[in-house]
Amino acid sequence: MNALAIRKLGHLDRLEAESIHIMREVVAECERPVMLYSIGKDSAVMLHLAMKAFYPSKPPFPLLHVDTTWKFREMIEFRDRRAKELGVDLLVYSNPHGIEMGISPFVHGSKLHTEIMKTEALKQALDKWRFDAAFGGARRDEEKSRAKERVLSFRTAQHRWDPKNQRPEFWRLYNARKGPGESLRVFPLSNWTEADVWDYIARENIPVVPLYFAKERPVVRREGTLIMVDDERMKLLPGEAIEQKMVRFRTLGCYPLTGAIESEAASLDAIIDEMRHSRSSERQGRLIDHDGSTSMEQKKQEGYF
Amino acid sequence: MHGASANTPREAPPHRPVADKPLLRFITCGSVDDGKSTLIGRMLYDAGLAQDDLLEALERDSKKHGTQGDDLDFALLVDGLAAEREQGITIDVAYRYFATEKRKFIVADTPGHEQYTRNMATGASTAELAVLLVDARKGILPQTQRHSVIVSMLGVRHVVVAVNKMDLVDYSEDVFRKIEKDFAEFAKHLRFLSTYVVPLVAKDGDNLVKSGAKMEWHKGPPLLAYLENVAVEDASIVAPFRYPVQWVNRPSHDFRGFSGFVCGGNVRPGDVVRILPLGRDTQVARVVTYDGDLDSAVSGQSVTLTLTEEIDISRGDLLCSPVSPAKVGDRLKAKLLWLVREPLALEKSYLLKIGTKTTPAIVKAVTARIEIETGLAAPLREEGETLAFNAIGEADLALDSVVVCDPYVENRETGGFILIDRITNETVAVGMVESAQSPERGATALLEASYSSMEGLPTLPPSMLSRRRALAKAASWRVVGSALTFLIVYGFTRDAGLSLSIAAVEAVVKLGAYFAHERIWARSEQGASDGENTPSLHDAGL
Numbered sequence: 026m027n028a029l030a031i032r033k034l035g036h037l038d039r040l041e042a043e044s045i046h047i048m049r050e051v052v053a054e055c056e057r058p059v060m061l062y063s064i065g066k067d068s069a070v071m072l073h074l075a076m077k078a079f080y081p082s083k084p085p086f087p088l089l090h091v092d093t094t095w096k097f098r099e100m101i102e103f104r105d106r107r108a109k110e111l112g113v114d115l116l117v118y119s120n121p122h123g124i125e126m127g128i129s130p131f132v133h134g135s136k137l138h139t140e141i142m143k144t145e146a147l148k149q150a151l152d153k154w155r156f157d158a159a160f161g162g163a164r165r166d167e168e169k170s171r172a173k174e175r176v177l178s179f180r181t182a183q184h185r186w187d188p189k190n191q192r193p194e195f196w197r198l199y200n201a202r203k204g205p206g207e208s209l210r211v212f213p214l215s216n217w218t219e220a221d222v223w224d225y226i227a228r229e230n231i232p233v234v235p236l237y238f239a240k241e242r243p244v245v246r247r248e249g250t251l252i253m254v255d256d257e258r259m260k261l262l263p264g265e266a267i268e269q270k271m272v273r274f275r276t277l278g279c280y281p282l283t284g285a286i287e288s289e290a291a292s293l294d295a296i297i298d299e300m301r302h303s304r305s306s307e308r309q310g311r312l313i314d315h316d317g318s319t320s321m322e323q324k325k326q327e328g329y330f
Numbered sequence: 331m332h333g334a335s336a337n338t339p340r341e342a343p344p345h346r347p348v349a350d351k352p353l354l355r356f357i358t359c360g361s362v363d364d365g366k367s368t369l370i371g372r373m374l375y376d377a378g379l380a381q382d383d384l385l386e387a388l389e390r391d392s393k394k395h396g397t398q399g400d401d402l403d404f405a406l407l408v409d410g411l412a413a414e415r416e417q418g419i420t421i422d423v424a425y426r427y428f429a430t431e432k433r434k435f436i437v438a439d440t441p442g443h444e445q446y447t448r449n450m451a452t453g454a455s456t457a458e459l460a461v462l463l464v465d466a467r468k469g470i471l472p473q474t475q476r477h478s479v480i481v482s483m484l485g486v487r488h489v490v491v492a493v494n495k496m497d498l499v500d501y502s503e504d505v506f507r508k509i510e511k512d513f514a515e516f517a518k519h520l521r522f523l524s525t526y527v528v529p530l531v532a533k534d535g536d537n538l539v540k541s542g543a544k545m546e547w548h549k550g551p552p553l554l555a556y557l558e559n560v561a562v563e564d565a566s567i568v569a570p571f572r573y574p575v576q577w578v579n580r581p582s583h584d585f586r587g588f589s590g591f592v593c594g595g596n597v598r599p600g601d602v603v604r605i606l607p608l609g610r611d612t613q614v615a616r617v618v619t620y621d622g623d624l625d626s627a628v629s630g631q632s633v634t635l636t637l638t639e640e641i642d643i644s645r646g647d648l649l650c651s652p653v654s655p656a657k658v659g660d661r662l663k664a665k666l667l668w669l670v671r672e673p674l675a676l677e678k679s680y681l682l683k684i685g686t687k688t689t690p691a692i693v694k695a696v697t698a699r700i701e702i703e704t705g706l707a708a709p710l711r712e713e714g715e716t717l718a719f720n721a722i723g724e725a726d727l728a729l730d731s732v733v734v735c736d737p738y739v740e741n742r743e744t745g746g747f748i749l750i751d752r753i754t755n756e757t758v759a760v761g762m763v764e765s766a767q768s769p770e771r772g773a774t775a776l777l778e779a780s781y782s783s784m785e786g787l788p789t790l791p792p793s794m795l796s797r798r799r800a801l802a803k804a805a806s807w808r809v810v811g812s813a814l815t816f817l818i819v820y821g822f823t824r825d826a827g828l829s830l831s832i833a834a835v836e837a838v839v840k841l842g843a844y845f846a847h848e849r850i851w852a853r854s855e856q857g858a859s860d861g862e863n864t865p866s867l868h869d870a871g872l
Contacts, residue, residue: 034630036353036434045632046591049576053645053686077620078632079589080337082581112337165425172424193448193669195455195760196746197591198683202755216436218427 067162182206360463571595574685646687659766738762
C-alpha cells in the first residue's frame with residue numbers, strides 16, 4: 026500500500042469518527058435508543074453525525090424533543106423543517122401536568138420550571154416509550170460536572186446519576202449492559218469543544234437556527250440580562266421598555282431563561298471570530314446554571330440531562 | 331430524492347477548510363496533593379485560556395473552599411464535583427480541552443488517591459503521553475511507581491516527570507537530579523520511548539508556560555512548550571489492517587455494508603481482506619460514506635465497507651489484512667487489572683468484551699502477579715491466589731466462543747478487553763491480551779494455508795470445516811484403497827466373496843486409523859508453531 030497516499034486526519038476528523046463509533050455501538054447494544062433533539066447547535070451537529078453514522082440507512086432511532094412550551098418560535102419552526110427535510114421521525118413531548126398547572130418561568134421561577142418542564146418531562150417521555158438509551162448533545166467542556174461524566178452514563182430505574190460510582194471506560198470499549206428499567210445517557214459529543222462545534226458546522230455546512238446570527242430583535246433588559254420578547258406571554262415590569270438591538274444567542278433554551286448577547290456577528294465566520302476572542306464562557310447566558318456553583322451536578326443527579 | 335428507507339446522500343462536496351491542528355491526548359497523574367489539578371488550572375490561566383466568568387467563580391470559590399490562603403486556588407478551576415471541592419481531592423477523571431497556536435490538547439486529569447486507581451486507568455487507556463507529578467520533597471513514591479506501571483501497561487509510551495513544589499526544597503538542583511536518577515532507575519523496564527524530567531512550581535507557574543527564574547540550572551523547555559512540540563507516533567497507522575464489524579448496514583435488498591471503525595492500517599477498494607474467525611478471504615468493493623465513496627480509509631476513520639461477494643458477516647467479526655491476520659482463539663493469556671472491591675473469582679462466568687464481540691468467559695487461573703513497585707511478574711504467594719481490588723496479574727482465560735484479537739503490544743484496540751459481571755453489569759476488570767490459542771490450532775493453520783489460493787468454500791467455522799475436509803479426504807482415499815485391496819486379494823484367491831469381506835473390514839478399520847493419524851500429526855504441527863506465534867511479554871517487562 027502506498028504510504029504517501031494515506032491522508033492525515035485532523036482533530037475534527039477524529040472527533041467525527043469517534044462520535045459515529047459511539048452511536049453505532051449504542052444502536053448495536055441497546056434495544057430502544059432515542060436521540061434527544063434540543064434544536065440547538067450541538068443537536069444540529071449530533072443529528073448530522075447520525076445521518077453520517079448509518080448512511081445509507083436512516084438513523085435507526087427517532088428524535089425526541091422535550092418541549093417546555095417556552096422555546097423560541099424560530100426554534101420550533103426550524104425543528105419541524107429539519108425533521109421533514111431529513112426524513113427522520115420526530116417525537117415531541119411536554120409534561121401534561123406542567124401544562125395543566127400553567128408552569129411558567131416568569132411566574133414560578135427558573136428552578137421549578139426546569140424541574141417540571143424539563144427534568145420531569147424527560148423522565149416521563151423516556152418511560153412512556155420505554156427508551157433504554159438516550160443520546161444527548163452535552164459536551165465535557167461546557168461545565169465542570171459534565172467534564173467528569175462518562176460517554177455512556179448509567180442511570181438507575183429512577184433516572185439518577187451517581188457521580189462517585191461511574192463505570193470506568195477503556196479505549197473504545199463501552200459497557201452498555203444494564204438491568205431492567207435502567208437506562209443510559211449517551212454523549213457522543215463528549216470530547217468536542219464549543220470551537221470544534223462551530224468549526225464543524227462551518228466545514229460541513231450544517232443548518233442552524235437563525236437565532237445564532239445577529240439581527241435586530243426586540244429585547245428587554247432584566248436583571249442585567251437581555252431577554253428577547255418572543256411572544257405575548259412576556260409581560261413588562263414597571264420601568265421596563267422593549268428596545269430594538271442587534272443581538273444574537275450563544276446558546277438556545279427557553280426564551281425567558283436565555284440571555285442574548287449584543288453582537289454584529291451575522292455570518293458563520295463572524296461568529297467563529299467572535300467566539301475566539303470572547304472572554305466569557307458559553308453557558309454564561311444560561312440562567313439556570315447559576316443557582317449555585319454545583320447546581321448542574323445536582324440537576325444531573327436528579328435526572329436532568 | 332428521498333427514498334422510503336434510504337438516507338439521501340449529500341449533493342455537493344461540503345468541505346470547507348478550517349484550521350485543523352494536530353491533537354495530543356495526555357493524562358496527568360500523581361499522588362494525592364502533588365498538585366495535578368493546580369498544574370492544569372494554572373496552565374490554562376497562564377496561557378490565557380480560562381474565561382473571565384470562570385475566573386470570577388474561581389475567586390469566589392477560592393475564598394470558600396480554597397486551600398491557598400488568600401491566593402487563588404487553581405485546583406478549583408478543574409475539580410468539578412461537589413465532593414471533590416469539599417474534600418479538596420480529585421475523585422474522577424476530568425477531561426479538559428485547550429488549544430494553543432500549535433496544538434490541540436485533550437487532558438485527562440486523573441485522581442491520585444489509590445482508591446480511584448480505576449479512574450486513573452480509564453484516563454490512561456486513551457492517552458498518548460503521561461505527565462507524572464512528583465512532590466520534590468517526597469521523591470518517587472510507591473503511588474508514583476504504581477501509576478507509572480499502569481500507564482506503561484496501558485500502552486502509554488511517552489512520559490513527562492514533573493517535579494513539583496521545587497520552592498519547598500529551595501529550588502535545589504541536587505534534589506531534582508536525585509529524583510531524575512531514581513526515576514530512570516525504576517523505569518528502565520517500563521519501555522517508555524521518551525522521558526522528560528522538568529522541575530516546576532505549579533502554583534506560581536514556574537516552568538509551566540514560562541521558564542522559572544530560580545531554576546536557571548534547568549536547560550530544557552517549560553512544560554507547555556515541551557507538550558506543544560513532543561512527537562508521538564500513531565502506531566495504528568502503520569499497523570496491519572484491522573476492522574471490527576460494528577453494525578451490518580442493510581437499508582434495502584440491494585445494499586449490504588459493514589459499518590466499523592478502522593483501528594489499524596488502511597483499506598481501499600480492491601484490497602483482499604480476511605474475514606475472521608471465518609477464515610475466508612474476499613475483496614473490498616467500496617468504502618462508503620455520507621460524503622461519497624472514498625478511495626481509501628485509514629486508521630481512525632468510521633466508514634462502511636461493501637464486499638465483492640455475499641458473505642454472512644455479523645457484529646463481532648473482524649476484517650483484516652490476509653498478510654498479517656489477527657489471531658483467533660478461545661483461550662487467552664492476558665494481563666488483568668482488577669477494578670472492583672469484590673475479588674476475582676476463578677471459574678466464575680464473566681462477560682468478556684473485546685472489539686465488538688462479547689462472549690462469556692472464565693478465568694482459569696492467575697499465573698503470576700505483577701509487582702507494582704517494579705512492573706515485573708512475580709510468583710504467586712499462595713496456591714489459588716486471585717486478584718484483589720487494584721491488583722494486577724497474569725491470567726489464563728477460557729472463552730465460550732472464539733474471539734479475534736492481537737497481542738496488546740501490537741494493537742491497543744484489538745488487544746484490550748474488559749470483563750463485566752453478569753449480575754451487577756459492572757466493569758470488573760480491564761485486560762490486555764498477550765497471546766491467544768485455539769484448541770483446534772493445528773487444523774486452523776492447515777486451513778489458513780489452503781484458503782489463500784481458493785474461493786467458494788462452504789461457510790463453516792474453521793474447526794468444523796477442517797474436520798469435514800479431513801473426513802472427506804479419508805473417505806475418498808478409502809474408496810481407492812478398498813478397490814485395490816479387493817483386486818489384489820481376488821488376484822491371489824479368485825474368491826470374490828472373501829475379497830469383498832477383507833476389503834470391507836479393512837475399509838472400516840483403516841478409515842478410523844487414518845483419521846486418528848491425521849489428527850495426531852495436526853496436533854504436533856501446532857506444537858511446532860507455538861513458539862513463534864505466542865509472543866511473551868515476560869522478558870520485556872510490560
